[in-house]
Amino acid sequence: MNLIKHKNIILKSSREFLADAIFPNSDKKLPLIIFVHGYKGYKDWGAWELMGEKFANADFYFVKFNFSHNGTTIENPNDFADLEAFGENNYSKELDDLEIIINHFKNQNEVDSTKIVLIGHSRGGGISIIKTSENQSVSKLITLASVSTLDRFPKDEAFENWKNDGIYFVENARTKQEMPHYFQFYQDFEINKDRFDVEKACVKLTVPSLFIHGSCDESVPLKHSENLNYWTKDSQFKIIEKAGHTFGAKEPWESDSLPKELNQVVDICTVFLREK
Numbered sequence: 186m187n188l189i190k191h192k193n194i195i196l197k198s199s200r201e202f203l204a205d206a207i208f209p210n211s212d213k214k215l216p217l218i219i220f221v222h223g224y225k226g227y228k229d230w231g232a233w234e235l236m237g238e239k240f241a242n243a244d245f246y247f248v249k250f251n252f253s254h255n256g257t258t259i260e261n262p263n264d265f266a267d268l269e270a271f272g273e274n275n276y277s278k279e280l281d282d283l284e285i286i287i288n289h290f291k292n293q294n295e296v297d298s299t300k301i302v303l304i305g306h307s308r309g310g311g312i313s314i315i316k317t318s319e320n321q322s323v324s325k326l327i328t329l330a331s332v333s334t335l336d337r338f339p340k341d342e343a344f345e346n347w348k349n350d351g352i353y354f355v356e357n358a359r360t361k362q363e364m365p366h367y368f369q370f371y372q373d374f375e376i377n378k379d380r381f382d383v384e385k386a387c388v389k390l391t392v393p394s395l396f397i398h399g400s401c402d403e404s405v406p407l408k409h410s411e412n413l414n415y416w417t418k419d420s421q422f423k424i425i426e427k428a429g430h431t432f433g434a435k436e437p438w439e440s441d442s443l444p445k446e447l448n449q450v451v452d453i454c455t456v457f458l459r460e461k
Contacts, residue, residue, distance in 0.1 A: 223307030
């Protein structure tokens with residue numbers, strides 16, 4: 186199939202950020218899939234591009250993007266070149282960015298604006314659930330290895346140190362960078378605690394939802410997706426046996442085909458999205 190790709194489209198919230206669109210050359214209006222990356226993620230990580238191509242080949246308009254404060258820049262979309270921005274990130278900013286993405290791409294000529302799907306990975310799953318509960322234009326929701334709570338902050342003494350110092354660092358295992366987290370991140374959460382309650386958002390969901398998790402997830406336990414499924418009225422729950430947190434993908438991904446677990450994920454998603 187002849188695919189069209191628009192890479193590194195510049196959008197703007199509190200700062201500029203990038204998005205990609207991948208879709209088939211087609212005369213018909215296409216359902217829109219927006220992929221929402223997780224913590225320490227970005228749009229070109231691992232096999233996300235191949236995943237987008239597979240969705241596009243299945244007649245979807247696929248969008249992936251970098252959150253404005255994920256630490257990448259317009260000039261360096263694949264590197265954490267702006268750790269100051271990373272430290273200034275919070276859930277409110279991510280929800281604002283996602284709103285801008287939805288509003289921009291649902292108005293593209295190729296898109297069927299009545300069929301808008303969010304697919305969120307890991308922390309992006311929690312963000313996608315909240316956005317789906319708030320934005321009436323989202324018609325289906327999928328999460329991959331999602332968290333079931335956004336209260337994922339240091340506890341006890343570590344929390345007190347963070348509060349007193351105003352900053353704590355997490356090492357990026359791949360790049361060895363010390364990634365800063367300013368205390369404003371927690372303050373934003375505390376101010377918006379009710380809005381950021383994933384369980385409450387699930388209870389409010391009125392659209393068909395699919396929660397997918399790997400049985401061997403080393404980062405987010407399977408229980409998180411079990412919770413999401415339990416809280417949500419119209420939901421399906423799929424376990425990918427022997428899959429880890431990124432469903433076989435890693436950075437860099439040097440193969441020209443998807444890992445088998447992620448390929449299985451896309452197949453399950455496609456069946457779900459084609460259901461009435």
